[in-house]
Amino acid sequence: MNIYLVKSYLSYLLKSKYKKGYGLHSPFVFNLVRDLIGDSHRYYVFESVKAYRKQLMKSKQVISMSDYGAGSTEFNKKERRVSELVLKSSIHPRYGELLFRLANHFKPNCILELGTSIGISTSYLARHNSSSKVYTIEGCENTAAFASKTFKSLKCRNVNQIVGQFRDVLPELVSSLNQLDMVFIDGHHEKQATIDYFNICLSKAGNDSIFIFDDIHWSQGMHEAWKIICDHPKVTVSLDLFQIGIIFFRKECQKQNFVVSY
Numbered sequence: 287m288n289i290y291l292v293k294s295y296l297s298y299l300l301k302s303k304y305k306k307g308y309g310l311h312s313p314f315v316f317n318l319v320r321d322l323i324g325d326s327h328r329y330y331v332f333e334s335v336k337a338y339r340k341q342l343m344k345s346k347q348v349i350s351m352s353d354y355g356a357g358s359t360e361f362n363k364k365e366r367r368v369s370e371l372v373l374k375s376s377i378h379p380r381y382g383e384l385l386f387r388l389a390n391h392f393k394p395n396c397i398l399e400l401g402t403s404i405g406i407s408t409s410y411l412a413r414h415n416s417s418s419k420v421y422t423i424e425g426c427e428n429t430a431a432f433a434s435k436t437f438k439s440l441k442c443r444n445v446n447q448i449v450g451q452f453r454d455v456l457p458e459l460v461s462s463l464n465q466l467d468m469v470f471i472d473g474h475h476e477k478q479a480t481i482d483y484f485n486i487c488l489s490k491a492g493n494d495s496i497f498i499f500d501d502i503h504w505s506q507g508m509h510e511a512w513k514i515i516c517d518h519p520k521v522t523v524s525l526d527l528f529q530i531g532i533i534f535f536r537k538e539c540q541k542q543n544f545v546v547s548y
């Protein structure tokens with residue numbers, strides 16, 4: 287059991303508030319919390335992804351994965367069941383559905399994801415609008431190959447897969463894009479790496495861009511990375527939903543950090 291995570295969760299339970307937006311003065315954050323974070327509408331895509339996950343849960347297929355060791359400097363080969371990847375590595379439906387709602391609301395033209403795995407979170411991001419472009423990076427070739435089957439099954443035709451280590455492929459990819467409207471960072475959960483990826487992506491962030499970080503309280507290092515990112519002068523609003531953190535760069539908003547019940 288990750289004791290750090292348990293302690294962080296207890297602290298989050300004590301600090302989190304603003305259910306349904308109550309107590310929020312910023313109209314932007316109020317609408318976001320009430321209408322998006324608190325939205326219970328079931329979109330068609332939610333059921334498609336749910337059914338696909340259910341199908342994979344029954345699969346006996348095994349993927350020979352190149353798993354990153356500590357520091358992400360070397361690969362260790364590991365056999366992982368697809369069903370285990372659905373359960374342990376893929377985004378929980380609750381958060382995947384929130385990714386979809388955020389994309390559906392903010393209508394990003396260009397989305398970048400770090401950490402495709404078998405393609406579940408990518409599918410939520412891709413299905414809001416087939417004319418948006420989704421770039422997703424995965425270091426493990428076999429996992430990326432499986433993800434491409436996910437995209438076919440879930441009819442995500444706007445996904446561009448990049449296979450390679452983040453540090454090798456991210457700088458060139460980011461410099462080739464005009465603007466990053468939405469970024470989801472869900473891989474290589476270490477303090478310095480997370481800050482480095484944030485800084486690279488920041489170079490293409492616009493006023494209305496939205497960046498989302500997964501596992502912000504997974505370790506002391508990730509917690510520190512999250513704090514450093516929230517304190518960055520270009521970041522105005524930050525929302526801590528425990529599992530994920532969301533940041534905005536809107537100059538019209540006052541700088542403030544919110545710990546929101548979700």
Ligand SMILES: C[S@@+](CC[C@H](N)C(=O)[O-])C[C@H]1O[C@@H](n2cnc3c(N)ncnc32)[C@H](O)[C@@H]1O
Nearest residue numbers: 376377401403406407424425451452472473474
């Ligand atoms: C938590 S999983 C991503 C889950 C996925 N976003 C989802 O919710 O469906 C993280 C993925 O990032 C990949 N990864 C981790 N560190 C990486 C790195 N430095 N470069 C490239 N890929 C990496 C892993 O192989 C793994 O598949």
